[in-house]
Amino acid sequence: MKILIAYYSKTGSTEKVAETLKQEFEKNGHAVELIKIVPVHKLKASQYKKNGKELALKTPATNIKKFDLILIGTPVWNFCPTPMVLSYLRNLLNVKDKNFALFATCTALPGTTIQRMGSILSTKGGKITASITIRSIFSLNKKKLKAAKTFAEQLS
C-alpha cells in the first residue's frame, strides 16, 4: 500500500508515534510518506483559535488521491484535536471513499478528539477504518509505543 501519515506535534510525542508507525509499515513492505503539519505562525497553544478556522498552515493542502491509506495524528488539546490538524483536515482534497486511520496522544483525557476528526472526514465522504489513542500520564515508554506497532500491524 501507499500510506500517508500526516501529524502535528508540539513536544514530540505524536511525532514519536508517527515515526514508529512509519517504521512498522515499512517493515511490512509498504511505502510511507510522512508529513509534519506546521502552522505559519508559531503561537502559544492558548493563542490559537480552538476550531482551527482560518489557521494558515505551511503544509500545503495534500492531494491524497495516490494513497491507499491515510493516517492522521494529533496531540489532544483541551479534549479536542489541535487547531492545526482541524485546519489540515478541512483543507484535504479528494477525501471521498478514502480509508483513514486516526491516532491521538494525550496525558489522560482524550475527550472527543477522535470523534471530531472522524466527523470532518466522514462529512467529506472519507471512511474511518480504525483509531488509537495513546495515553502517557508519565511518559511515552516502550510499552506505549508497542501499542502503535500493533496498530500498524493490524492495518497492514
Ligand SMILES: Cc1cc2nc3c(=O)[nH]c(=O)nc-3n(C[C@H](O)[C@H](O)[C@H](O)COP(=O)(O)O)c2cc1C
Ligand atoms: C494546550 C494543551 C492542552 C492539552 N489538553 C489535554 C487534554 O485535554 N487532555 C489530555 O489528556 N492531555 C492534554 N494535553 C497534553 C497533550 O495532549 C500530550 O502531552 C500530548 O501527548 C502532546 O503531544 P506532542 O508531544 O506531540 O505535542 C494538553 C497539552 C497542551 C499543550
